[in-house]
Amino acid sequence: xxxxxxxxKFLIGQEGQKLTLKCQQNFNHDTMYWYRQDSGKGLxxxxxxxxxxxxxxxxxxxxxxxxxxxxxxxxxxxTSAQKNEMAVFLCASSLDWGGxxxxxxxxxxxxxxx
Amino acid sequence: AQSVDQPxxxxxxxxxxxLELRCSYSYSAAPYLFWYVQYPGQSLQFLLKYITGDTVVxxxxxxxxxxxxxxxxxxxxxSPAHWSDSAKYFCALEGRSNNRIFFGDGxxxxxxx
Numbered sequence: 001x002x003x004x005x006x007x008x009k010f011l012i013g014q015e016g017q018k019l020t021l022k023c024q025q026n027f028n029h030d031t032m033y034w035y036r037q038d039s040g041k042g043l044x045x046x047x048x049x050x051x052x053x054x055x056x057x058x059x060x061x062x063x064x065x066x067x068x069x070x071x072x073x074x075x076x077x078x079t080s081a082q083k084n085e086m087a088v089f090l091c092a093s094s095l096d097w098g099g100x101x102x103x104x105x106x107x108x109x110x111x112x113x114x
Numbered sequence: 115a116q117s118v119d120q121p122x123x124x125x126x127x128x129x130x131x132x133l134e135l136r137c138s139y140s141y142s143a144a145p146y147l148f149w150y151v152q153y154p155g156q157s158l159q160f161l162l163k164y165i166t167g168d169t170v171v172x173x174x175x176x177x178x179x180x181x182x183x184x185x186x187x188x189x190x191x192x193s194p195a196h197w198s199d200s201a202k203y204f205c206a207l208e209g210r211s212n213n214r215i216f217f218g219d220g221x222x223x224x225x226x227x
Contacts, residue, residue, distance in 0.1 A: 033215075035217075040123075040219070040220075041219050041220075042118075042120075042204060042216075042217035042218050042219040042220055043158075043204070043206075043217040044217075045214075045215060090157060090158070092158075097213060100146040100163065100165045100208060102148075102160045102163065103150075103158075103160070104160070105150075105157040105158040105159070106157055107156070107157045108157055
């Protein structure tokens with residue numbers, strides 16, 4: 001078994017601020033993901049990383065940067081927070097990419113921009 | 115185009131009834147299909163997946179789903195439903211050729227005791 005931890009759990013920012021969300025996994029998985037979940041909606045892929053130091057853009061990458069410094073960690077940066085933005089950011093990992101692997105999700109970071 | 119549709123935003127039923135949550139997809143080739151569940155205040159958890167082979171797949175917590183290529187569906191089923199099944203359920207598709215992943219908007223299930 002393993003676990004995914006996300007920090008912080010709650011994040012309140014100001015308009016225009018750069019905000020960083022962190023994710024750690026101890027599954028020893030190669031692939032990690034960042035999703036955005038808006039209220040009442042499904043998940044949309046922001047960035048994913050197939051292996052350490054790899055970065056791939058998802059459908060919602062504009063306005064975000066990501067960093068995979070090591071296998072176990074994957075960071076997401078909101079480059080300029082938008083006023084009244086409210087969403088949950090979910091980190092996930094899977095054993096491999098493109099192999100129909102199950103994704104394991106973290107508890108999420110809830111973002112509110114004032 | 116690749117997409118997932120969960121046409122029922124909310125489903126309410128009584129404990130003991132049979133539940134079926136609908137999922138349809140659009141993809142030109144055979145997809146990988148998944149169901150995840152999100153309990154209140156928690157993150158998503160894997161329920162089951164279809165990769166190939168038997169069109170009826172069984173997952174955790176007594177759930178099963180049937181892949182129907184003829185109408186591009188992957189409906190989730192369980193009988194009988196229990197109040198603890200109340201949660202939000204997400205259907206997801208991964209394209210075999212491009213490995214892009216799409217989630218539906220989810221179905222909020224309420225099972226009344």
